[in-house]
Amino acid sequence: MQNYTVEEYALCTRFKTERRKKRLVRTDFEKQLIQLRKLDTELWTKRNNLPLIPLEVPYQRGWKRNFKLRDDVARSSEASFYRELLEKINTWQFSSEKSFKRKKKRKRKGVYVEKIQTVKEFSEWEWRSSKLELTEKEKAHFYKRERWCSNCKRYKIHYVFNEPWRYVLRVSPYMITHTKMVDSDLESQIKLIENYIVNYNLRGKINKIRGGFSNSWKSYRVENPKEKNPIKNKSLHAVYQQYVDEMIENHGK
Template sequence: MENYTVDEYALCTRFKSKRKKKRLVKEDFDKQLIQLRKLEKELWNKRRDLPLVPLEVPYQKGWQRNFKLRDDVAKSSEAPFYIELLEKINTWQFSSEKAFKRKKKRKRKYVYVEKFQTVKEFSEWEWKSSKLELTEKEKAHFYRRERWCSNWKQYRIHYVFNEPWRYVLRVSPYMITHTKMVDSDLESQIQLIENYIVNHHLREKINRLVNGYSNTWKFYRKENPKEKNPIKNKSLHALYQQYADEMIENHGK
């Protein structure tokens, strides 16, 4: 009778080899991570779909600025057309100050200049898209313009509204009247999954299984609390003092 190794005997029988057992364990763990990702997304969607709850006492959080129809245009016979068009091209800006200024560097000094705001402009892709809500009459009030884009390092085509003087800016308080409902049980489940993924360094592995790549957004790159660097966020003076104390102590011994 010939002698067989364990792996060779496993090939001839219904027993699984050690290599196959390891592979099955790994595949089962990967399937669990995929299901964990699905559960996490499901919980996120549930939190996103929670209704808004009105506040008993609304409060102001800065200022908002948008366009409105000019008074003389509002009295004309074409006012309904421009009001309907404004609903499609209006833009909003938010600021903590009523002046709506931003810091800008000029001649090695920082000065405050007013923020620039215009009605919505359409890119060439948006203009040719079937989802564009503008009618043919409304499209006639836009003109084609080429503008240098610093991000793409080339000229890009935009469609700009040709009568911006019909609208003026309006500044009003930005009031918070509603808040998102908070479900304590739902938040507890989300935090439990988040702690498990962070503590076991599984975020990149899950992304590799689901998306095909392991890169993660900076927002989700959280430091493991078990591996926090004890010298992180300490000043250099404190580190030098600690090093000097250790050297003195070792020299005394």
């Protein structure tokens, strides 16, 4: 009688090899992470789609600044044209100070300079895009300008409005009139999934499965609580795993 090894015997039978068992375990775990990612995305979508609730007593939170038509232009015959153009190129700035000044260090002294605000400028890609809302008459009021980009280390083309004097800045209080609805059950589910991913450092693996890279986004680069205390949250692993498995099963149904 010929003797066979375990691996050779497994090839002739329906038993799974050790390598296949490990691969199935890893594949099953990756499928759970994919479902967990889908569930997390769905919960965040529900959170973002929650309606706004009007406040009984609105409150002021700083100041906002945008452009408006100059008084003499508003009384002219072309006021409607420039008003419609302003809706497409208007910009907003927000500040806690009404003066809209920012602190600039110069020779170890605090110097406050005013923030620069201009109407919207279009890049070369935006100018050629079919989604540009400007008409041909409105495009005639822009000129081509090259500007040095310190980030790209080269000159880039911008299309700038050639009559900025027609608009003046307007400062007004920035009032908060609505607040986002809060769903406590939804927040607890999101926080539970976030804690499970952070505590066991699964963000890089999820990104690798989903996009082919393991680097996590900057907003997710938080310190692992286990690195501070090795025994922290060890008792919560079973609770997290059981609850997450139940959510994934319910989500699949």
